[in-house]
Amino acid sequence: MNCLDRERLFNYAHRLLGEQQAAQVRTHLGECSQCREAVNHYERLDAVLQEWKPQEPSAWFDARVRQAVEAQEARRAARGFWGLGWVRGLALASLGVLVIAGVAWLTHRHRSVSTPSTLATQQPPQTTAAQAPAEVAKLNPRAVTPRQTEKPRMPATELQSAGVSPSEDEDARALDDYDLVADFDVLSELPKKGARVAN
Amino acid sequence: MAMESDLELMLRVRAGDAASFETLLRRYRLPLVGFFHRMVRDRALAEDLAQEAFLRIYRARERYQPEARFTTWLYRIATNLALNAIRDRKDEVPEPASEDLDRGPAFERFVDPKPTAEQKLLEGDRQRLIRQAVESLPANQRAAVILHKYQEADYRQIAQILSVSESAVKSLLFRAYETLRLRLEPLLREGQI
Numbered sequence: 001m002n003c004l005d006r007e008r009l010f011n012y013a014h015r016l017l018g019e020q021q022a023a024q025v026r027t028h029l030g031e032c033s034q035c036r037e038a039v040n041h042y043e044r045l046d047a048v049l050q051e052w053k054p055q056e057p058s059a060w061f062d063a064r065v066r067q068a069v070e071a072q073e074a075r076r077a078a079r080g081f082w083g084l085g086w087v088r089g090l091a092l093a094s095l096g097v098l099v100i101a102g103v104a105w106l107t108h109r110h111r112s113v114s115t116p117s118t119l120a121t122q123q124p125p126q127t128t129a130a131q132a133p134a135e136v137a138k139l140n141p142r143a144v145t146p147r148q149t150e151k152p153r154m155p156a157t158e159l160q161s162a163g164v165s166p167s168e169d170e171d172a173r174a175l176d177d178y179d180l181v182a183d184f185d186v187l188s189e190l191p192k193k194g195a196r197v198a199n
Numbered sequence: 200m201a202m203e204s205d206l207e208l209m210l211r212v213r214a215g216d217a218a219s220f221e222t223l224l225r226r227y228r229l230p231l232v233g234f235f236h237r238m239v240r241d242r243a244l245a246e247d248l249a250q251e252a253f254l255r256i257y258r259a260r261e262r263y264q265p266e267a268r269f270t271t272w273l274y275r276i277a278t279n280l281a282l283n284a285i286r287d288r289k290d291e292v293p294e295p296a297s298e299d300l301d302r303g304p305a306f307e308r309f310v311d312p313k314p315t316a317e318q319k320l321l322e323g324d325r326q327r328l329i330r331q332a333v334e335s336l337p338a339n340q341r342a343a344v345i346l347h348k349y350q351e352a353d354y355r356q357i358a359q360i361l362s363v364s365e366s367a368v369k370s371l372l373f374r375a376y377e378t379l380r381l382r383l384e385p386l387l388r389e390g391q392i
Contacts, residue, residue: 006377010376014372016354041387042380048329048386048387049333049348051329052237052330056232057229057246057249061228061246061250064250065254066224072254
């Protein structure tokens with residue numbers, strides 16, 4: 001008699017077969033001692049394996065688990081907002097960089113735009129250095145510096161009639177560096193032709 | 200008072216009830232430590248892994264979805280931990296378990312095809328031989344047998360835990376039990392006349 005395959009016998013012993021297949025195996029087992037022994041071994045194997053008793057947890061196992069859980073909760077509470085670690089850290093760092101870059105850009109833009117416009121607003125057309133130097137100087141001393149102001153020049157004929165040579169005109173320009181140009185009275189203080197200028 | 204189901208307890212844990220976690224811990228400490236001990240042999244490591252499994256369950260409580268049985272989820276976590284631990288120790292030289300140190304090579308004597316009368320074993324020896332036979336199985340077969348035999352998981356549950364099909368579990372278990380039958384044959388013959 002041909003024996004049944006082992007897997008079928010195993011499935012029979014583990015009650016994995018349908019009723020019809022199980023009935024066929026039962027019939028065969030009644031006639032085949034080898035297959036009967038194999039099924040008997042599978043069933044005994046179950047009983048033998050039960051002899052392996054599980055390890056008991058140590059007396060401090062529960063306490064260790066509780067301690068680990070509490071430690072984890074404490075870490076979580078301590079982290080607070082930073083609980084998501086690097087994700088939040090990266091997001092905040094990016095935000096910080098954006099804010100700093102934005103502030104720097106706005107500051108730079110404000111400076112480059114506001115400087116000339118300020119001068120324009122503080123230097124109305126009717127208050128040129130020639131007309132009201134004192135007022136302009138009061139408002140904005142830098143606005144009436146010699147290099148930025150339209151300087152009145154004494155015509156050469158007038159200079160000659162006043163006894164001032166062209167070189168003395170240069171002296172008059174030099175005076176611009178010391179004081180307001182618009183103050184024409186200072187010209188009267190200039191030395192006469194031929195006189196030495198005291199240092 | 201009726202015993203609360205694992206599902207009810209876990210839903211309470213998810214809602215922040217620490218007492219329900221304590222109940223689950225008491226309910227599953229013995230089976231879980233036993234599962235790890237059978238899987239990795241080392242007692243200290245078994246407790247460390249069981250602790251880690253409980254910790255992972257607690258950590259994942261807010262994401263818990265009662266779609267499968269609690270034990271399926273529990274043993275899925277546990278099996279992954281155990282298989283990782285076995286894989287990590289693969290290159291290490293295996294140390295004999297403490298209970299093996301003073302008893303000699305009983306397993307070699309046991310697998311002798313011609314057992315003698317002197318090989319009648321004490322109960323402790325029988326347990327040791329059974330353990331050695333199970334430990335000699337490949338890790339996935341060992342996990343399937345331990346889940347099936349000692350954790351009372353059915354085929355469907357084992358399939359979910361190991362992320363394989365049910366037919367794959369049947370095949371896995373057949374090969375494992377066939378190996379065990381051959382290795383433990385002398386014990387299986389003992390009761391026969």
